[in-house]
Amino acid sequence: MTIIDKTSNVPAPRSAPEGTPLLEVRDLHVEFHTRDGVAKAVNGVSYSVNAGETLAVLGESGSGKSVTAQAIMGILDMPPGKIPHGEILFQGTDLLKLPAEEFRKVRGQKIAMIFQDALSSLNPVHTVGAQLGEMFRVHRGMSKKDATAKAIELMDRVKIPAAKARVGDYPHQFSGGMRQRIMIAMAMALEPDLIIADEPTTALDVTVQAQVMDLLAELQREMNMGLILITHDLGVVADVADKIAVMYGGRIVENAPVHEIYKRPAHPYTRGLLDSIPRLDQKGQELYAIKGLPPNLLNIPSGCAFNPRCPKAQDICRTDVPVLHPVTERDGADLPGRTSACHFWKEQIHG
Amino acid sequence: MRDTTTVGDELTTDTQTAGAPSASKHAKPAKKEREASLWSDAMGDLRRNPVFIIGAVLVLFLLVLAAVPGLFTSGSPFDATACKLQDSLKTPSSSHWFGYDIQGCDVYTRTVWAARNSVIVGITTTTLVLLVGSGLGLIAGWVGGFVDSVLSRFTEIFFAIPVLLGGMLIMSGLQGNAWTVSVVLATLGWPQIFRIMRSSVLQNKNNDYVMAARALGAGTWRITVRHILPNAVAPVIVVGAISLGVYISAEAALSYLGIGVQPPGISWGLMVSDASVRWLQAPHVLLFPAAALSVTVLAFIMVGDAVRDALDPKLR
Numbered sequence: 001m002t003i004i005d006k007t008s009n010v011p012a013p014r015s016a017p018e019g020t021p022l023l024e025v026r027d028l029h030v031e032f033h034t035r036d037g038v039a040k041a042v043n044g045v046s047y048s049v050n051a052g053e054t055l056a057v058l059g060e061s062g063s064g065k066s067v068t069a070q071a072i073m074g075i076l077d078m079p080p081g082k083i084p085h086g087e088i089l090f091q092g093t094d095l096l097k098l099p100a101e102e103f104r105k106v107r108g109q110k111i112a113m114i115f116q117d118a119l120s121s122l123n124p125v126h127t128v129g130a131q132l133g134e135m136f137r138v139h140r141g142m143s144k145k146d147a148t149a150k151a152i153e154l155m156d157r158v159k160i161p162a163a164k165a166r167v168g169d170y171p172h173q174f175s176g177g178m179r180q181r182i183m184i185a186m187a188m189a190l191e192p193d194l195i196i197a198d199e200p201t202t203a204l205d206v207t208v209q210a211q212v213m214d215l216l217a218e219l220q221r222e223m224n225m226g227l228i229l230i231t232h233d234l235g236v237v238a239d240v241a242d243k244i245a246v247m248y249g250g251r252i253v254e255n256a257p258v259h260e261i262y263k264r265p266a267h268p269y270t271r272g273l274l275d276s277i278p279r280l281d282q283k284g285q286e287l288y289a290i291k292g293l294p295p296n297l298l299n300i301p302s303g304c305a306f307n308p309r310c311p312k313a314q315d316i317c318r319t320d321v322p323v324l325h326p327v328t329e330r331d332g333a334d335l336p337g338r339t340s341a342c343h344f345w346k347e348q349i350h351g
Numbered sequence: 352m353r354d355t356t357t358v359g360d361e362l363t364t365d366t367q368t369a370g371a372p373s374a375s376k377h378a379k380p381a382k383k384e385r386e387a388s389l390w391s392d393a394m395g396d397l398r399r400n401p402v403f404i405i406g407a408v409l410v411l412f413l414l415v416l417a418a419v420p421g422l423f424t425s426g427s428p429f430d431a432t433a434c435k436l437q438d439s440l441k442t443p444s445s446s447h448w449f450g451y452d453i454q455g456c457d458v459y460t461r462t463v464w465a466a467r468n469s470v471i472v473g474i475t476t477t478t479l480v481l482l483v484g485s486g487l488g489l490i491a492g493w494v495g496g497f498v499d500s501v502l503s504r505f506t507e508i509f510f511a512i513p514v515l516l517g518g519m520l521i522m523s524g525l526q527g528n529a530w531t532v533s534v535v536l537a538t539l540g541w542p543q544i545f546r547i548m549r550s551s552v553l554q555n556k557n558n559d560y561v562m563a564a565r566a567l568g569a570g571t572w573r574i575t576v577r578h579i580l581p582n583a584v585a586p587v588i589v590v591g592a593i594s595l596g597v598y599i600s601a602e603a604a605l606s607y608l609g610i611g612v613q614p615p616g617i618s619w620g621l622m623v624s625d626a627s628v629r630w631l632q633a634p635h636v637l638l639f640p641a642a643a644l645s646v647t648v649l650a651f652i653m654v655g656d657a658v659r660d661a662l663d664p665k666l667r
Contacts, residue, residue: 073565073566075562075565075566079496104568104570105568106568107565107566107567107568108566108567108568108569109568112566112567113563113566113567115559115562115563115566117559120558120559120560121559121560121562121563122560122563123560123564123577123578123581123582124560124582125581125582126577126581134569134577135567138568138569138573139568183563186563186567187567
């Protein structure tokens with residue numbers, strides 16, 4: 001019943017006044033020190049999420065979206081990985097400055113994560129009931145019996161049929177969609193304030209993808225959680241996200257509210273991503289693809305990281321790193337929440 | 352708010368009562384299904400494996416023999432008056448099934464009583480090896496880095512010493528009995544388990560579920576005990592089960608060389624050694640302890656083999 005209280009007391013997220021956001025990442029840098037040199041995986045990422053809000057982080061493999069998430073969770077492997085500077089403010093406290101033990105208490109209780117491959121993310125030697133119940137036993141000190149009852153309740157909540165009968169089953173006895181539901185249940189178990197979902201539907205059947213996304217969105221609404229959805233699938237994003245951050249080469253290249261970005265992308269990379277979605281009205285035509293490969297993180301191109309692949313690259317793109325320009329209407333009117341890291345954002349958005 | 356709460360509570364109780372019978376309906380047929388986990392599969396395999404059954408019966412028999420040898424023989428090898436030199440090397444008869452040895456002692460009594468030392472050595476050595484090897488292996492694999500390097504190099508030093516040669520060297524300075532032999536064999540035997548444990552921890556620690564456990568707030572100790580260990584323990588158990596037989600034969604070898612179990616202690620290796628000087632004259636004195644040793648080692652290796660097949664079908 002606390003859920004009802006919560007939602008009625010907390011104002012709708014988008015009308016929330018400026019306070020501290022639930023999570024704010026400021027100028028985060030992550031490097032990996034490898035034998036071949038320093039791989040700069042994340043180069044100054046800033047984003048924020050409010051309670052009840054969904055931020056979709058979009059980008060291809062190697063764009064730094066998952067590394068950013070791992071940094072927030074504090075599960076980066078820290079000899080090769082390093083965070084030279086940046087802040088991760090969660091409810092106002094910098095997670096990077098917390099002692100390890102304090103940080104561990106945040107994980108699971110305040111911030112939880114859903115992984116891409118639910119089969120390998122569940123321990124094969126324990127039953128799902130034991131793994132779900134473990135959350136309550138460890139963090140809440142419940143007895144085994146109570147924890148199992150809670151596990152069944154959770155499985156019911158993520159709509160696993162016959163939860164009571166299946167609580168003693170092992171992960172491999174579930175289908176892919178059901179396994180992802182268990183992962184979601186596990187992440188939701190302690191009703192965290194923020195959930196990070198790292199490509200939660202990528203490993204799933206297309207028919208199941210929508211169901212799992214709906215479930216995630218529904219639970220998020222119920223509990224008024226912040227959600228960071230990491231994905232490379234623009235189709236998944238459209239229905240659930242409030243705002244989008246597009247990442248390329250370890251930087252955010254465009255920020256926008258979700259529907260705006262489909263209508264008028266302000267960065268050539270976003271344009272390329274949108275053009276590479278198959279569309280019914282283009283049946284029979286060759287599908288567009290962004291030429292070239294993602295940048296080598298050991299040797300990021302000078303200037304704009306996207307310049308070698310950009311159809312509109314000019315000389316300035318090869319020399320100057322573009323900052324995130326606020327994007328405005330043609331007449332200079334504000335477009336709230338929109339920024340683009342392109343020297344030619346005006347030409348891109350206004351033609 | 353109060354109204355919503357009560358309504359909500361009723362709703363939940365409703366769904367619970369409605370849900371309960373359907374859930375229990377589902378539970379019934381699910382009970383009949385066989386639980387498919389690694390261990391239950393392995394148990395099922397073992398129960399149907401004749402090699403395991405024969406081996407297990409023999410092992411069980413040996414354990415009883417070792418625990419209460421008095422059940423099988425009325426004599427005691429430690430009774431000095433029991434041996435009479437005039438009986439020396441007498442062949443088996445209906446009252447003394449295995450005949451007499453050079454000293455005129457009953458070979459059957461000695462063979463039965465000697466089982467205890469073999470079993471002690473086998474079990475103690477294996478336990479020590481498993482504890483030390485998997486403990487250190489777990490630390491090396493989990494902590495990694497400098498600790499791993501130091502532990503691995505340290506292990507390699509021990510790994511380089513041949514068990515029998517090293518055993519001879521160390522035992523020659525010690526009072527030989529079943530316990531010292533166990534400790535010495537364990538000292539030389541743990542690197543094998545260390546390596547297996549370390550590699551299977553390395554293999555498992557990069558699994559997604561370990562990262563998931565971390566992301567959900569599990570501490571290092573919990574991850575190690577709950578998530579790494581159960582997944583890494585199978586290969587260790589397999590090798591442990593097989594090497595139990597090997598340690599028993601190593602003890603016999605050391606005792607045969609005169610540096611294992613010392614008289615008045617008794618051991619099959621010692622008996623074989625005593626008998627070997629006159630074996631052409633009286634082969635039965637050599638044969639019975641040798642056969643007992645062979646059967647024992649065979650039984651443990653059969654069990655170990657069956658366990659390996661059950662736990663890791665790919666190794667077959």
